[in-house]
Amino acid sequence: MNRRTLLKALLAAATFGQLPLSALALPARREELRAWLRDRIDWQSPARLPTVIHLFLYGGASELAGNLTTLDEVRALSERPYPDWLSPGNADELSPNGFWRTAGGDLIEDMLARQRMSVYRTVWREREDNKSHPISQRQNLVGSLDSEAAGLGTLFGLLLELHGLEGRAAEELVMPLVSIGGISESFQFASRLLPEALQPVVLNARLENLFARRNNYALSGVRGGGAMPDNPADRQLEALARRVSPHSDPVHARLLGLFERRDRLDALIRERLAPERLAAVTPVDPDTGSPIAWPQDRYGFGELLGGAVRLVLANPDTRYVALRANVSWDDHSSALDVYRERMRSVQQAVATAVRHLDLMGRDDVVVNVFTEFGRNLSCNGSAGFDHGNNQVFYTAGGQGIPGRRLGAIVGRTRVIAPQPGRVFHRPEAGSFHCEPMAIASTVLRYWGVRNPEVITGFPAIEEQALPDERRVA
Amino acid sequence: MRCFSPGLACLALLFLLAGCVPQQTAPGTAEAGRLQAQSLLAPMSDAEFAALSAEEQYRILNNLLATLYKGETVESFFAHNADWSSYSPRDPEALRRLYATLTGEAGTLRIATLSDVTGMTFRFSAAENPVERIQAELYQAPLDRDYFIRWMAYTLANTRLFSPAIALRTTRPEDAERVYRRLLDMIGAGYGIREIVYAHMVSQENWRRFRSPEDNVREMMEIFLGWYRDEDVPVAAGLCRNWSLVWRRGSAWTLVVDDRRAPEPGTLFGRPLSDCYGFYDALSRHERLIPTIASVLVEQFFPQSDPAVREKLVQELVASDPQRFEDIFLPLLFSRTYLRDNRRFYWAEERFHNLMRRIGWRPDEAFFIRMNSAHSPYGLGQIGQLAMSYKLGRTRLDPDMLEFMAWHRMLREYLLLDRKHSAASNDFGWVDDLVAGFDDDAALMRYLFLAVLARRPSQEEVDTLLPLLEEKWSAPAKALVLFDYFSRLTELYVMESGLEDDA
Numbered sequence: 001m002n003r004r005t006l007l008k009a010l011l012a013a014a015t016f017g018q019l020p021l022s023a024l025a026l027p028a029r030r031e032e033l034r035a036w037l038r039d040r041i042d043w044q045s046p047a048r049l050p051t052v053i054h055l056f057l058y059g060g061a062s063e064l065a066g067n068l069t070t071l072d073e074v075r076a077l078s079e080r081p082y083p084d085w086l087s088p089g090n091a092d093e094l095s096p097n098g099f100w101r102t103a104g105g106d107l108i109e110d111m112l113a114r115q116r117m118s119v120y121r122t123v124w125r126e127r128e129d130n131k132s133h134p135i136s137q138r139q140n141l142v143g144s145l146d147s148e149a150a151g152l153g154t155l156f157g158l159l160l161e162l163h164g165l166e167g168r169a170a171e172e173l174v175m176p177l178v179s180i181g182g183i184s185e186s187f188q189f190a191s192r193l194l195p196e197a198l199q200p201v202v203l204n205a206r207l208e209n210l211f212a213r214r215n216n217y218a219l220s221g222v223r224g225g226g227a228m229p230d231n232p233a234d235r236q237l238e239a240l241a242r243r244v245s246p247h248s249d250p251v252h253a254r255l256l257g258l259f260e261r262r263d264r265l266d267a268l269i270r271e272r273l274a275p276e277r278l279a280a281v282t283p284v285d286p287d288t289g290s291p292i293a294w295p296q297d298r299y300g301f302g303e304l305l306g307g308a309v310r311l312v313l314a315n316p317d318t319r320y321v322a323l324r325a326n327v328s329w330d331d332h333s334s335a336l337d338v339y340r341e342r343m344r345s346v347q348q349a350v351a352t353a354v355r356h357l358d359l360m361g362r363d364d365v366v367v368n369v370f371t372e373f374g375r376n377l378s379c380n381g382s383a384g385f386d387h388g389n390n391q392v393f394y395t396a397g398g399q400g401i402p403g404r405r406l407g408a409i410v411g412r413t414r415v416i417a418p419q420p421g422r423v424f425h426r427p428e429a430g431s432f433h434c435e436p437m438a439i440a441s442t443v444l445r446y447w448g449v450r451n452p453e454v455i456t457g458f459p460a461i462e463e464q465a466l467p468d469e470r471r472v473a
Numbered sequence: 474m475r476c477f478s479p480g481l482a483c484l485a486l487l488f489l490l491a492g493c494v495p496q497q498t499a500p501g502t503a504e505a506g507r508l509q510a511q512s513l514l515a516p517m518s519d520a521e522f523a524a525l526s527a528e529e530q531y532r533i534l535n536n537l538l539a540t541l542y543k544g545e546t547v548e549s550f551f552a553h554n555a556d557w558s559s560y561s562p563r564d565p566e567a568l569r570r571l572y573a574t575l576t577g578e579a580g581t582l583r584i585a586t587l588s589d590v591t592g593m594t595f596r597f598s599a600a601e602n603p604v605e606r607i608q609a610e611l612y613q614a615p616l617d618r619d620y621f622i623r624w625m626a627y628t629l630a631n632t633r634l635f636s637p638a639i640a641l642r643t644t645r646p647e648d649a650e651r652v653y654r655r656l657l658d659m660i661g662a663g664y665g666i667r668e669i670v671y672a673h674m675v676s677q678e679n680w681r682r683f684r685s686p687e688d689n690v691r692e693m694m695e696i697f698l699g700w701y702r703d704e705d706v707p708v709a710a711g712l713c714r715n716w717s718l719v720w721r722r723g724s725a726w727t728l729v730v731d732d733r734r735a736p737e738p739g740t741l742f743g744r745p746l747s748d749c750y751g752f753y754d755a756l757s758r759h760e761r762l763i764p765t766i767a768s769v770l771v772e773q774f775f776p777q778s779d780p781a782v783r784e785k786l787v788q789e790l791v792a793s794d795p796q797r798f799e800d801i802f803l804p805l806l807f808s809r810t811y812l813r814d815n816r817r818f819y820w821a822e823e824r825f826h827n828l829m830r831r832i833g834w835r836p837d838e839a840f841f842i843r844m845n846s847a848h849s850p851y852g853l854g855q856i857g858q859l860a861m862s863y864k865l866g867r868t869r870l871d872p873d874m875l876e877f878m879a880w881h882r883m884l885r886e887y888l889l890l891d892r893k894h895s896a897a898s899n900d901f902g903w904v905d906d907l908v909a910g911f912d913d914d915a916a917l918m919r920y921l922f923l924a925v926l927a928r929r930p931s932q933e934e935v936d937t938l939l940p941l942l943e944e945k946w947s948a949p950a951k952a953l954v955l956f957d958y959f960s961r962l963t964e965l966y967v968m969e970s971g972l973e974d975d976a
Contacts (some may be wrong), residue, residue, distance in 0.1 A: 183873035218953035241961035333684035
């Protein structure tokens, strides 16, 4: 074999690298993975399949909004003092159950009281506490300690391919998997592992049709600057370009797939996400007498989650939506005020999502909010918070899903200070705690996988079996 | 307590590295031939380049020029007859000549005013984004040794190694200028990789990106050494505990070293260290620095290659003992592996600058404002490839659907389908002169296929497209049909040589 052939052989391997076998022995190749899922997964059609929306807080969101139960101790140990107004004695800031009111804690209390949210305070990495952004992000979004495994959304696509959806074959489904704001890592390796019909669709928060081509008068013979009208010349060019472009090479094949998807999406969005259709799923809020208003601010969580909710209402085939906000939670400096504002924006968006879904009579849409890791509770020299471990997981909606439990605060924490300037929460002895990958296991179980630990390595959260561990009545 | 001031004055150079600068192996030489049999970094020889077809030579040269944000027209590259049925490269040693241009004598790195070079005047945004001016300098500067130094500085400032991350709350647009200028000045003055890394790490711009002792030391170890040991972070943070980022009215986020607060000495990388300068010094001298930097740059230029190929490239680069950044860039860019065997997506900026030169597309005065806009439908923001903006640089060269649609729109609507109203008008676009004098549709096709795609049309393309062109009323209208077709071909977005396997 000459060098040129050797290089070609190396380069002809999967475009994005040969995948190492998962530490959990999850196969990397499509047919092997499908066979593995068929043989190893105990799957049963769920009584009610929920729609799941994941809002991932990139950068590592602090627990503070969700857990101020140890504030006295944290304040005493912090390298840099907390402000006086954030103290246990200030009821304007500290809610009865230890949430930070002005950081959205009042909204959390309200959703808890109305049985529309549960809060898990002890999502804690016992294995591999790496505190690294890229590794932890990927692990939590993929749903496995093997950050090179197929993503959670990709696995859902494979399950759809194997089992269909409520009696319909996968190829009949329209946009079942969506990523808003950019492609989420939870769709890792979807391009290689899923058939074209199940490839995740990427939309912006306004659900705009960005797939139409602008008119070319020289080609169409039609004047005007809008979308290209249907015309034979356009179809001829498109068909020729498809035939001419290389199909066998993975780099070209990826782009060909995107072009083909463009055609399909242009038509789908015109049909499924037409303005009148979106308006039809925007209810009137009886409190205001006007269509429900989603919060608008510079962080965009309202726009993002609002887009996701309207999408799943307008298009019933959409069953998993991953959200990417262009907002970082990596608050290493001057953090408190901006974190508070940002987390309030998140909780306002979640509360509006819950309200919108309630008004539409939907009790089968789950909204999960989580992050890659929590943060150091000690305020550092730059008035920020460095990487930590324990995180707070917020889960809302979907109250009609069997096994679902809302209205609970789960997990008790204690403070540890292993070194000066490093102050962390960890679960109290005897308290419930789980790894972040348990979130993926729980979602897999909603999707009918009765042994999700075989995929993720961690058991699902047994929602109804857990004690409500509120410290404050 | 000390505050850091920008510029070279803030440097605390503790050492100068002596050592041999490894010989570069110029393409076309006997040495290159010997290495060719052995190494992924072996350059393409003159003989091999000359043995390629005319179209292959043009494509390979333009791929390299695209990497450098430049491009060469068919008129410049080929001697040709009137209808482009016959053409041949003017310069069989184009590759060697380009290498000599980039490694020749340096002149002055400073461009006094942007209009000095071409007389073109650009407008810049009121928000004073210096990236716009830096790009305008690159656009206007001729391809020479000075340009190559600028290009290296710009490329490095867009990687995770040196990105000024001007999208962050704690950074300022002028950080982009300072990071770029520091790289430019130090590379131009012949400083080595380790010195440049050290100078960057102790800078305020670096601390505005990674903002607390724990954050900064963790990221420096991860980014420059590939070191992910969480247990080392508190030790390193203790060494830097008297460094912090403080908000100061009038000077924004300021790096402050508090002499009243003692650092915590500790042992790291197997040696005792006493303060933050010591930490950065140890990091910049670490044996993992060069392999990690080499990995980042190999990833930049071979993102879709097999990991085994990337790994071998890194090993060969490390074995060559590179001292300066060009000791990494030059072997990579002129390697046979890059020129002949690589296949990757173009970066949007590469492709745009290359094609705009090849079809004579002329920018308007707002070109660089638009290019650096997060919101313009024709800017790099929608494609996720803004310059010097992201915390970890421009790292992802695999566009998602939205990003690809934005890129497709940029090339189709903004570049290929936009004609200037006239040659003298102030708008942007290509001019009708591009296709003036083409009365024969087949000749027009040959010319535009060569100019944009660096190949001849296939018979199928001729059979399908010629009838469409016959209906059109003018050469520019015919060009718009062909350009629309080109925009739908995957080859427009992929950098490759197009060469087939050896028999």
